[in-house]
Amino acid sequence: MAMAIIRPKTMRRRLPSWVSPSFVIGGAVVLFWLFATLFPHWLSAFSPLDLAGRRLQPPSPDHLLGTDALGRDVFARTVYGARQSLPIAVLVVISAVLIGTAAGAIAGYRGGFVGAAIMRLVDITLSFPAILLAMAVAASLGPGLGNAAIAMVVVWWPIYARLVRAQVLEVREREHVEAAVAAGASDFRILTKHILPLCWTPVLISATMDLGQVILLGASLSFIGLGARPPTPEWGAMISDGTVYFYNWWIAFGAGMAILTIVLGFNFIGDGLRDYFDPRSSK
Amino acid sequence: MSVGISGYFAGHGRRWKGLLAATAFVALTLSFGAASAKTLVIARDMDVNSLDIHRSWCETCIIYNEAVYEGLLTLDANNKFVPVIAESWQASDDLTTFTFKLNPKATFSDGSKVEAKDVKWSWERLKNIKSNGSGFADTIDTVESPDAETVVVKTKGPNSEFLNIISATFFGIINSDVAQAQGKAIAGTEAAQSDASEGWFMAHSAGSGPFVFESYEPGAELRLKRNEKYWREPAKVDEVVMRQVADSVAQAQLLQSGQIDVAMQVDAETAKTLTSPDVKVESVPSFNFIYVAMAPGAVENPFPMTPEIREAISIAIDRKALREFTVGEGNGELISVPFPLHFPGADGHAIPEYNPEKAKELLAKAGKGDGFTLSATFPKLNVYGVDLSIMMQKIQQDLAKINVTLDLKPVEMSAWREKISTDHIPFTVGYYSPDFYGTSQFVQTFGLAEGTLWFKRGGAERDPSYLIPENLTLMAQALKSKPEEAEKVWFKIGENIKNANVVIPIMSPNLLLTYSSKVHGMRNSAICILPLYEVSLDD
Numbered sequence: 001m002a003m004a005i006i007r008p009k010t011m012r013r014r015l016p017s018w019v020s021p022s023f024v025i026g027g028a029v030v031l032f033w034l035f036a037t038l039f040p041h042w043l044s045a046f047s048p049l050d051l052a053g054r055r056l057q058p059p060s061p062d063h064l065l066g067t068d069a070l071g072r073d074v075f076a077r078t079v080y081g082a083r084q085s086l087p088i089a090v091l092v093v094i095s096a097v098l099i100g101t102a103a104g105a106i107a108g109y110r111g112g113f114v115g116a117a118i119m120r121l122v123d124i125t126l127s128f129p130a131i132l133l134a135m136a137v138a139a140s141l142g143p144g145l146g147n148a149a150i151a152m153v154v155v156w157w158p159i160y161a162r163l164v165r166a167q168v169l170e171v172r173e174r175e176h177v178e179a180a181v182a183a184g185a186s187d188f189r190i191l192t193k194h195i196l197p198l199c200w201t202p203v204l205i206s207a208t209m210d211l212g213q214v215i216l217l218g219a220s221l222s223f224i225g226l227g228a229r230p231p232t233p234e235w236g237a238m239i240s241d242g243t244v245y246f247y248n249w250w251i252a253f254g255a256g257m258a259i260l261t262i263v264l265g266f267n268f269i270g271d272g273l274r275d276y277f278d279p280r281s282s283k
Numbered sequence: 284m285s286v287g288i289s290g291y292f293a294g295h296g297r298r299w300k301g302l303l304a305a306t307a308f309v310a311l312t313l314s315f316g317a318a319s320a321k322t323l324v325i326a327r328d329m330d331v332n333s334l335d336i337h338r339s340w341c342e343t344c345i346i347y348n349e350a351v352y353e354g355l356l357t358l359d360a361n362n363k364f365v366p367v368i369a370e371s372w373q374a375s376d377d378l379t380t381f382t383f384k385l386n387p388k389a390t391f392s393d394g395s396k397v398e399a400k401d402v403k404w405s406w407e408r409l410k411n412i413k414s415n416g417s418g419f420a421d422t423i424d425t426v427e428s429p430d431a432e433t434v435v436v437k438t439k440g441p442n443s444e445f446l447n448i449i450s451a452t453f454f455g456i457i458n459s460d461v462a463q464a465q466g467k468a469i470a471g472t473e474a475a476q477s478d479a480s481e482g483w484f485m486a487h488s489a490g491s492g493p494f495v496f497e498s499y500e501p502g503a504e505l506r507l508k509r510n511e512k513y514w515r516e517p518a519k520v521d522e523v524v525m526r527q528v529a530d531s532v533a534q535a536q537l538l539q540s541g542q543i544d545v546a547m548q549v550d551a552e553t554a555k556t557l558t559s560p561d562v563k564v565e566s567v568p569s570f571n572f573i574y575v576a577m578a579p580g581a582v583e584n585p586f587p588m589t590p591e592i593r594e595a596i597s598i599a600i601d602r603k604a605l606r607e608f609t610v611g612e613g614n615g616e617l618i619s620v621p622f623p624l625h626f627p628g629a630d631g632h633a634i635p636e637y638n639p640e641k642a643k644e645l646l647a648k649a650g651k652g653d654g655f656t657l658s659a660t661f662p663k664l665n666v667y668g669v670d671l672s673i674m675m676q677k678i679q680q681d682l683a684k685i686n687v688t689l690d691l692k693p694v695e696m697s698a699w700r701e702k703i704s705t706d707h708i709p710f711t712v713g714y715y716s717p718d719f720y721g722t723s724q725f726v727q728t729f730g731l732a733e734g735t736l737w738f739k740r741g742g743a744e745r746d747p748s749y750l751i752p753e754n755l756t757l758m759a760q761a762l763k764s765k766p767e768e769a770e771k772v773w774f775k776i777g778e779n780i781k782n783a784n785v786v787i788p789i790m791s792p793n794l795l796l797t798y799s800s801k802v803h804g805m806r807n808s809a810i811c812i813l814p815l816y817e818v819s820l821d822d
Contacts (some may be wrong), residue, residue, distance in 0.1 A: 051680070055608060069673050070608060070680070141691060225663045230691045231676045244670050246532040247556050270450070 019272065027270025036082040046073035048080035048233040056248050066250035068241060070231075077233035078254030084234045085262070088145060089214040093207050099153065100160025101203065105191055107161065108168030119165065122158040130155045134217055138226040143219075145234070148227040152217055156210065163206060167199035168174045174198075182227045201277045209270035212263035219259055235259050321520040321820045323802070325813075326528035326537055327547040334499060335484035336455050337408055340415035342716070342812055343505065343525060345452050349506055349811035350523070352455025353491035355383055355402065355434075356446065358810055362625075362720045364446060368397055368456055369434075378763060380442040383434040384767035390514045391458040391491045391645050399428030404459035406436075406468035412478055416453035421717065434808055441763040447721035452811055458489040493518035493816045503527055507815070519804070519819035530667075538562055544820065545798040545805070547813070550668040551614045554795050566614050570623035570809045571667045571716040575600070575678065576786045578707035578750045580742020583658040586651075587746060588709070595645035595676065596645075596710075599685045600678055601637045606790050607676045607730035609669045615792040620777035621715070621729040623809070624791050626723045627766070628773020632781060642685045654686025659710040660702055663693035666714045667792040670710050674789075675712055707742035720809045722773045723758060729786045730776065732752040741785055 037042055046052040052073035054061065059066045065074035088257030089261035103122070107115040125133065137151035171177065173197055180194045217235030221227035242252025319464040330341040336348050349357075355369035366372075370386040389397040403426045410420035422442050427435045438445055448454070464466040466483030488496035493513050497506035505525040509518045524542065528534045534546035535553045539562060549557070554564050577596065579588045602617050609615075622629035646652050659679075663672050672693055681690040690709060694702070702708055718724060732755045733743075743750055754776050761772035780786060794807045801821035808814050 029568055066317055069670070144692065225695075230693065231679065232671050241672075244550075244665060244673075245552055247553065 001145055008051035016228055017275070020268075020275070022268040023272030023275075025136060026265040026272065029265030030269060033082045033086060033258070033262050033265070036079045037086045038120070039130055040076075040079045040083060043079045043226075044073065045278040046076040046078035048072065048077040049231050052076070056245065057246075059250050063212050065244060066248070066249050071246075072231075074238075074250055074254050077238060078258050079260060080233045081235045081238065081255060082262075083274045084145060084228060084232060085215045085218060085258075086145075088149050088152075088218055089211050092149050092156060092214045092218075093210050095153045095202060096210075096270075097160050100157040101164045101196070101199075103157065104161035104164030104166075105168050105196060105199075108165035109187065109191055109195065115165075118161065122161045125154070125158040126162070131220055135224065135226060138221050143226050143229055145232070151221065151226075152214055155217070156214065159206070159210070160203060162216060163202055164196075164199055167202065168195055171195045171198045205270055205274045205277065208273055209267055212266035212270075215266075216259060216263055219255075285345065290807070306487045308319050314714045320522065321822075322522040323520045323815075323818060323820055325523065325525045325545040325547060326534045326543045327525060328529040329502075329525060329527045329627065331499070331501070331505065331506065333481055333485070334488075334496070335481045336453060336457065336490075337405075337412045337416060338481055338484075339453075344812050345718075345811050346525070346815065347505065347507070348452035348455050349492070349808075350494040350815040351471070351488045351492045351496060352452070352471065353492045353658075354450060354452070354456065355385075356450055356456045357814075358450055358720055358758075358808065360806055360808075363810055364450070364624060367798060368765045370404075370783055372446065374445070378443050378445070379438050381436045381438070381445055383436075385432045385434065387432060388514050389491055389679045389732075390512060391461070391489065392510045392512055393458065393461060393489075395458065395513050396431075397456060397458075397461065397491050398431045399434045400431070401456050401459045402434045404463075404470045404768035405457045406454065408457070408474055408478070409453055410470065411470060411472050411474040413475040416718075418449055419451055419453055419724075422448065428448060431437075440759070442723075443762050443764060443766070443769055444719075444721035444723050446724075447719050450810055453718070455490060455492070457489070461489040462778055494523060497522070511815075518816055520815075523815055524529075529718075531551045531594070541594060541799070543799075544802050545813075545818075546669075547794055547797075549797045550665065551610050551795065557797060563796070563798055563800050565796040565805070566793040567796060567807055568616060568624055568808055569667065569716075569791060570626070570786055571714065571794070572618055572621065572623060572791040573667065573669055573671075573674070573712065574621055574786055574788040575710065575712050576708075576711050576737070576740070577657075577784070578703070578740060578742045579785065580745035580747075581658075581707035581709040582742075583706065584709050585655050587748075589649055590749075590784065591645045591649040592651060595642040595649070595685060596687065597684065597784045597787050598635050598638045598645075599642035599687070599785070600789070601681050602634060602679075602789060603637070605674065605677050609674050610792045614668070614787060614795075615790045618788045618791050619806050620781050622722050622725045622777055622786045623717050625719065626717070626725075626773075627770050628761075628775075628777050629722070631774065633645070635781075639684045644683060652686070654688065656688040656690055657709045658690040658692065660692040660694055660699060660708045662696045662699040664696065668795060669687075669714075669790075669792055671807075703740050715810055722776075726754060726758045726773075726776055730758065731780060731783055731785055737786060738784045749783055749785050751783060754779055766798055 049189055053067050055062055055067055055069055055071040057067040063073050066080060068074055107118040131228050133149040134155045137154050138148050141147035141150060163192040177194050180190050203209050218227055222234045222236030223240045228237045235258050238255035239252040300809040303436060323576045329343045330794055331343050332341050333339045334347060336352050339348060353367045357367050359365045368385055368389045369383040374381050385399060391397060406420060406426050410417055410423060422438050424439045466480035469478040493510055494507040495510045499505045507523040509521050531550045531553045535549045537543045538546040538586045539557060539559050542720050557564050567642055577588055577593055606615050616624055617634045619632045619634050660669055661675055675691050679691060682689055689753035731737055731751045741749060757772050757776050761769040796805050798805055803819045804817040
């Protein structure tokens with residue numbers, strides 16, 4: 001009995017404080033979906049596009065999540081769906097970070113008319129609800145995952161621009177930057193060598209959490225027909241299919257659970273990273 | 284002096300008892316009235332564009348038009364003419380002059396008599412207002428009213444389907460005096476530019492039908508009440524409420540819980556959940572159909588879509604499996620010509636046999652054995668219980684077997700309309716429901732000749748090779764002929780369209796009538812979908 005009380009305390013001491021159970025769970029979930037993205041055929045024997053059995057079969061040992069209206073295996077489509085959602089989310093977040101960081105850095109470092117112009121553009125973009133703006137952009141470009149990704153980058157870059165500008169404004173006043181200026185370093189060198197390396201922590205935390213949000217937004221666009229085109233196995237599109245066959249609940253169940261778990265997973269990881277980089281915020 | 288409540292009651296007891304009794308009586312009377320009033324509640328995804336009979340272009344409008352604005356004649360359940368405002372009619376031997384004698388008993392909802400001048404005014408307004416339905420009146424040359432009960436119509440040419448055409452709900456008769464005086468409606472040639480009465484029609488009605496307009500709240504409900512001055516047997520229900528419920532599942536649940544009496548758009552899968560003994564589900568043949576189509580002149584075609592390639596695509600579609608995957612066997616009829624089931628010239632056409640091997644041979648013969656990709660933009664819709672996305676994905680699987688890849692692009696209806704009219708679409712899906720019982724409307728749409736809709740949609744300006752000019756000559760011949768002879772000509776036109784494989788009809792999905800067991804008289808009508816006049820409700 002005494003051991004049972006002591007051991008957890010000992011274990012807790014060994015782990016860093018930011019490695020919370022939720023971080024571990026989040027990491028495991030994201031690793032699972034990463035595995036599904038890379039090796040979907042190891043998880044499902046069925047093709048996500050071909051007929052796998054009688055249509056609209058409920059879950060069974062043969063078809064873990066049943067079959068859809070075209071007799072395709074829903075589990076296979078859910079697993080292969082990760083191949084659409086995850087890479088696009090990563091691509092969108094990386095693009096948004098690059099564009100947003102460049103814009104925010106220029107706005108924060110140069111200030112003046114250029115800075116004001118960039119920030120007004122940011123304000124205008126952020127004044128629209130993300131889903132509405134993404135819908136408008138995706139609708140004007142036409143349906144398709146590529147266009148949905150462009151729409152999401154348009155929605156997301158201002159978030160990073162604003163974040164990086166605030167960081168740059170703070171860091172540029174530090175003494176080491178003043179020293180670099182006095183030494184005659186170029187603006188580009190000051191920004192890339194002396195300012196931006198000190199700005200990346202909040203960007204990293206925000207980007208990790210945004211991965212889940214981007215997956216959610218991408219699925220929303222597909223749900224309303226502006227994202228993946230049939231027969232691509234995409235989670236939002238699968239949920240949309242499920243609404244037509246409301247009583248065949250399993251059609252939307254796998255995709256719904258996939259979105260739920262991966263969004264939670266990225267949020268948990270983001271929380272853990274925030275605790276790691278800024279332990280005071282967790283107190 | 285202070286008087287407490289009890290003291291007040293004690294002092295005024297008799298008066299209060301009297302008041303309470305009176306209140307109870309009024310309440311009972313009202314509740315009895317509510318219980319005895321028969322209100323038919325219908326759930327449907329309403330698509331109302333206008334309640335002006337001449338501007339309306341939607342399925343809900345058709346139901347409304349038929350209930351509120353009667354025509355000269357209508358169709359019974361066997362698609363036979365039944366007189367309504369016209370007591371009798373006569374056609375000249377050359378089928379260009381039609382004379383109608385109006386029923387002297389016919390009156391509008393304000394009690395005034397329906398006269399020949401109202402017919403003339405209504406049909407001239409339909410023609411001159413240049414709206415969606417005006418095309419039906421194009422066949423009319425002149426309308427004359429030699430006396431109050433006689434209408435003489437001259438058509439531009441022989442037209443054996445004229446009586447069918449005027450049974451369409453757009454030809455309902457408006458009380459011209461009321462519409463002109465109150466609604467400032469105009470019927471003259473300037474109507475297209477000057478008529479501004481649509482707002483009035485959205486809040487009033489001026490017909491002779493069994494119901495009158497009560498209220499309309501866009502996106503919520505449309506209410507009709509019984510025409511108390513109706514000149515024939517009164518309607519069997521006091522009020523009809525069409526309530527906006529877009530979703531098939533929600534409609535089914537409302538029906539199951541007894542909150543509505545009729546659900547009009549429940550799909551086959553959802554209908555399986557309607558197990559209550561108080562709910563009836565009938566699957567009846569409909570006049571609607573779904574087709575796929577190829578535009579030989581589409582900008583995105585990778586090369587000319589020759590007749591061999593089009594035939595290969597047609598016979599590579601497994602129609603039976605397609606029906607099974609969309610509506611389920613027993614819930615639809617396969618068709619091969621773009622005419623509704625049992626319309627003149629529609630029956631007796633063979634369904635193309637599913638033959639992927641022959642399709643491959645045809646493609647190889649055309650030099651396309653290695654396959655190709657076709658762009659397939661289609662409306663993202665669920666029509667007549669068929670999810671067009673599922674249907675196109677099934678066809679995509681079928682065509683993959685002959686190395687033809689369909690690049691599916693679901694879009695909103697407006698975007699589809701725009702694309703099909705401008706760049707045209709290499710492969711798409713469409714649907715159609717008749718406006719009247721007659722085949723000429725389908726030839727004007729699918730006839731693949733100059734002036735028809737698929738002349739434009741098929742891209743004839745870029746590739747006219749698919750056109751069949753003979754169809755126009757044949758249609759003129761059919762319109763001059765007696766029914767038996769016309770039937771053969773319509774059949775021939777159907778075969779011509781089928782063999783061209785530009786418009787490839789697939790199926791006529793059954794209509795699911797889902798309604799409470801206390802509702803009677805439900806049927807699908809070729810001209811008005813649901814004739815409300817025939818519907819009754821148990822207490």
